[in-house]
Amino acid sequence: MTVQKEDKGVARSVLDVLVFLLTAVYLILKAIYESCLPSTHLPKKDIRGQIALVTGGGGGLGRLVALRLAKLGATIVLWDINEKGVEETIELVKGIGGKAYGFKCDIADTKSVYSVAKQTQKEVGDVTILINNAGVVSGQLLLDTPDHLIRRTFDVNIIAHFWTVKAFLPKMIEKGQGHIVTVASMAGYVGISKLVDYCASKFAAVGFDEALRVELEQQGIKDVKTTVVSPYFIQQTGMFENVRSRFFPTLNSNQVADRIVEALVREEYVVMLPTIFKYLTVLKAMVPWSAMALFIANFIPDPSPHNQGNPVVQVKNADEKIKPVKNNSNSILSSSVTQLNKRLVLTGKDL
Numbered sequence: 001m002t003v004q005k006e007d008k009g010v011a012r013s014v015l016d017v018l019v020f021l022l023t024a025v026y027l028i029l030k031a032i033y034e035s036c037l038p039s040t041h042l043p044k045k046d047i048r049g050q051i052a053l054v055t056g057g058g059g060g061l062g063r064l065v066a067l068r069l070a071k072l073g074a075t076i077v078l079w080d081i082n083e084k085g086v087e088e089t090i091e092l093v094k095g096i097g098g099k100a101y102g103f104k105c106d107i108a109d110t111k112s113v114y115s116v117a118k119q120t121q122k123e124v125g126d127v128t129i130l131i132n133n134a135g136v137v138s139g140q141l142l143l144d145t146p147d148h149l150i151r152r153t154f155d156v157n158i159i160a161h162f163w164t165v166k167a168f169l170p171k172m173i174e175k176g177q178g179h180i181v182t183v184a185s186m187a188g189y190v191g192i193s194k195l196v197d198y199c200a201s202k203f204a205a206v207g208f209d210e211a212l213r214v215e216l217e218q219q220g221i222k223d224v225k226t227t228v229v230s231p232y233f234i235q236q237t238g239m240f241e242n243v244r245s246r247f248f249p250t251l252n253s254n255q256v257a258d259r260i261v262e263a264l265v266r267e268e269y270v271v272m273l274p275t276i277f278k279y280l281t282v283l284k285a286m287v288p289w290s291a292m293a294l295f296i297a298n299f300i301p302d303p304s305p306h307n308q309g310n311p312v313v314q315v316k317n318a319d320e321k322i323k324p325v326k327n328n329s330n331s332i333l334s335s336s337v338t339q340l341n342k343r344l345v346l347t348g349k350d351l
């Protein structure tokens with residue numbers, strides 16, 4: 001009797017393993033096939049009327065993403081410590097006929113996140129798209145980095161994600177509609193000298209997205225999606241301006257913003273920019289460390305501030321694909337976009 005039970009148990013385990021292997025092979029082949037197709041083969045969701053919150057929306061990538069989301073009809077909420085930058089982004093969003101609200105919020109401060117989240121909900125409504133974009137970098141050798149900057153890097157680049165997600169996820173689950181986008185970095189997959197705190201925080205951000213997705217899926221929450229986007233160095237934002245990259249060209253900030261929004265509407269899970277890095281991360285796990293070290297030393301530029309120019313973001317060409325749309329007071333709004341587009345806007349790099 002006991003032997004029969006054991007046999008059944010073994011047969012069940014063998015069956016489970018077989019089903020798992022066959023499903024895994026099917027999913028891997030499907031993923032390989034789909035990775036060869038452009039992201040445009042995926043269906044596109046409509047985000048009109050949704051409320052999209054962009055942290056760090058007062059400048060850099062956050063501003064460009066906000067403009068694109070507004071163009072798709074979302075109501076924009078901007079959180080930043082840079083009030084002037086937020087005002088400018090609001091003007092730009094209004095200039096293309098969009099709706100935007102701005103709040104000063106230091107996302108490194110838990111209390112501030114929770115209280116501004118309440119204010120946002122009261123004054124604007126339920127946030128169903130959350131773009132965790134704000135980020136900071138210290139850019140020094142670990143032993144030269146003051147403790148408070150290391151702490152700040154973690155507070156802004158990853159710990160804040162816990163507070164913003166805890167603030168907005170419950171409503172997303174309740175409404176059966178939500179999307180959380182983590183703007184990480186390729187520094188979340190590869191260690192880089194002078195970016196020890198930054199890389200560690202971005203590795204954490206990549207892990208945060210994956211674990212959150214797994215947790216939601218295992219709870220049967222299908223309508224709240226998560227996406228992590230990891231770009232290489234970007235031109236013309238306030239962070240790694242003028243980093244000299246020898247082999248891989250630095251990315252155009254507009255194209256990165258386009259890709260973030262594309263990943264959101266196509267509900268992609270993991271995006272690396274440029275895409276080739278997806279294959280390099282697979283190689284990383286396979287090649288010996290000595291080969292990897294050689295690659296990092298030769299291909300990854302020095303990201304420290306002395307190697308950079310002024311921290312400015314140029315909106316001039318930034319929204320080249322964004323055309324001011326007609327609305328009631330179109331002429332005034334359009335001209336405000338043009339005026340803003342003509343000047344350089346300081347970002348909140350002066351932390």
Ligand SMILES: NC(=O)c1ccc[n+]([C@@H]2O[C@H](COP(=O)([O-])OP(=O)(O)OC[C@H]3O[C@@H](n4cnc5c(N)ncnc54)[C@H](O)[C@@H]3O)[C@@H](O)[C@H]2O)c1
Binds near residue numbers: 134234241
């Ligand atoms: N620039 C790059 O090369 C690059 C590459 C890969 C990933 N990223 C990531 O992209 C994201 C956007 O970077 P960016 O290049 O636009 O940088 P940026 O410095 O131009 O903009 C960051 C924004 O975050 C805001 N911010 C900083 N600390 C904040 C805080 N405590 N509370 C609220 N807002 C705060 C700043 O005021 C600023 O508006 C970051 O997460 C960054 O790590 C950037």
